[in-house]
Amino acid sequence: MTKLSVNINKVATLRNSRGGSIPNVVRVAIDAQDFGADGITVHPRPDERHIRRRDVFDLRPVIRTEFNIEGYPSPEFMELVKNVKPHQVTLVPDPPEALTSSAGWDTKLHLSFLQDIIGELKEAGIRTSIFIGTDLEHILYAAKTNTDRVELYTEPYASNYAKDREKAIEPFVEAANAAVKAGLMVNAGHDLSLENLKYFNERIPFLKEVSIGHALIADALYFGLEKTIRLYKEQLVKEK
Numbered sequence: 001m002t003k004l005s006v007n008i009n010k011v012a013t014l015r016n017s018r019g020g021s022i023p024n025v026v027r028v029a030i031d032a033q034d035f036g037a038d039g040i041t042v043h044p045r046p047d048e049r050h051i052r053r054r055d056v057f058d059l060r061p062v063i064r065t066e067f068n069i070e071g072y073p074s075p076e077f078m079e080l081v082k083n084v085k086p087h088q089v090t091l092v093p094d095p096p097e098a099l100t101s102s103a104g105w106d107t108k109l110h111l112s113f114l115q116d117i118i119g120e121l122k123e124a125g126i127r128t129s130i131f132i133g134t135d136l137e138h139i140l141y142a143a144k145t146n147t148d149r150v151e152l153y154t155e156p157y158a159s160n161y162a163k164d165r166e167k168a169i170e171p172f173v174e175a176a177n178a179a180v181k182a183g184l185m186v187n188a189g190h191d192l193s194l195e196n197l198k199y200f201n202e203r204i205p206f207l208k209e210v211s212i213g214h215a216l217i218a219d220a221l222y223f224g225l226e227k228t229i230r231l232y233k234e235q236l237v238k239e240k
């Protein structure tokens, strides 16, 4: 079954808005795993707008599922992840001022850089994933980086889902098949939600993991975290 990694960036956003420790990010990570999350994802951005460096160290010992840390592989980021040693690092090409992640890597242009970074992470015993779009050449070059996985950037799917879901999913099915053919495993994330997740998972049945944060935390404001995680997990159950 496709694993659900809950991204708790937005819990930290709420906490930081008042400068205290409510909601408690570590408590939410513990409870999210108790409620069925298969992993916890964080994206410690350089400006610490939500997840802070301190959070990453505080979270590590309470992760009994999988810890996925996303980010641009700056020297500071690499020092952090090699220190913390999460199960997986997802490399994202975001510039420091990015509002959110809005593109995957040009793996052809950055091949040598990514090969070096992935070599360092693998040497540290960390599974690697590259955040990527559906350009088939980028998928092929991702395989040349020696990464374990790619994470398909799903915002274009989410934003076109309501208009025409068959059209929206097509490039992702093609890219996912090309990735598997190139020996890569496939993750996915960004703007996945209760509305669009089930169809995405049905059409790409070999998906290893989805990481979901913004919509899931927003849904938790209405349904509560436990019910919300259950609802998202239900979207990932494969029909017999």
Ligand SMILES: CC(=O)[C@@H](O)[C@H](O)COP(=O)(O)O
Pocket (backbone or CB within 6 Å): 007, 009, 010, 043, 045, 070, 092, 099, 100, 101, 131, 189, 190, 213
């Ligand atoms: C890589 C990705 O698509 C998301 O995890 C992104 O990291 C979300 O970042 P924000 O929570 O800062 O929007």
Ligand SMILES: NCC(=O)COP(=O)(O)O
Pocket (backbone or CB within 6 Å): 007, 041, 070, 151, 188, 189, 190, 191, 192, 211, 212, 213, 214, 215, 216
């Ligand atoms: N890698 C995607 C992720 O972790 C969460 O993205 P979003 O659900 O907050 O858009």
